[in-house]
Amino acid sequence: MLVENYQLEIVNSECMPGAMGVHCFAHLDQDVAGAIPYVNAVLGGSVYIKSPPSVTFKAQGKLLTIHQDRISVNALKDEAEARKIVEWLIREINDAWENRESITPSYEAMPQPKLMDILKLLPKTNCRECKEPTCLVFATRLAEGAKGVEDCPPLTPENRKKLERYLGGFNFNF
Structure with a gap:
């Protein structure tokens, strides 16, 4: 096991002190630089930086x-x-590290969902049933993983399945 312990630090946003959400830093007890390319290969990072690795x-x-x-x-x-997500990521780090012999490390960002591919499958009615002002904004939120296909009530069953299949290659749950 690469990471066994961490210290969690919860912080409020400095630029928005009254914000409802918080941020966290989990300070790890072990250097995980060597595991990062393996985790990237398994989970598909949207941004990969080689030096210092992240x-x-x-x-x-x-x-x-x-x-x-x-x-x-x-x-x-x-x-x-915060703890739920950090502990999930630590499990992913440890699993990738333990299975590194069977994983080809990736030093590049993975492809991300294309906004236009998502938008093509949406009804494009700007009905706001998804609580977003337009279908384009909703497509952006889908691409970010902030919304799910179930948040679009007018979506046809056929396009719902296509969208779930398409986005399934990019998103994950913790």
Whole structure:
């Protein structure tokens, strides 16, 4: 096991002190730089930086970044959500590290969903039933992982399946 312990630091946004969400840093007890390319290969990071090594993922409207000595996550409800996500990422780091012999490391960002591919499958009525002002904004939120296909009530069953299949290759749940 590569990472066994961490210290969680919860912070409020400095640029928005009255914001409802919090951010967290999980300070790791072990340097995970060597595991980052393997985690990237398994989870498909949207941003990969070679030096110093880090990988960033977009999921459910959050940015999750693994650095060599810490994990950072933004837009959290509370400490419980922070712990859930950090512990999931630590499991992913440990699993990737333990299985590294069967994983080809990736040093590049993975392809991300294309906005126009998503928009083509939406009804394009701007009905606002999804709580977004337009279908384009909703498509953007889908691409970010902040919304799900179930949030679009007028979506046809056929296009719902196509969209779920398409987005399934990009998003993950923790």
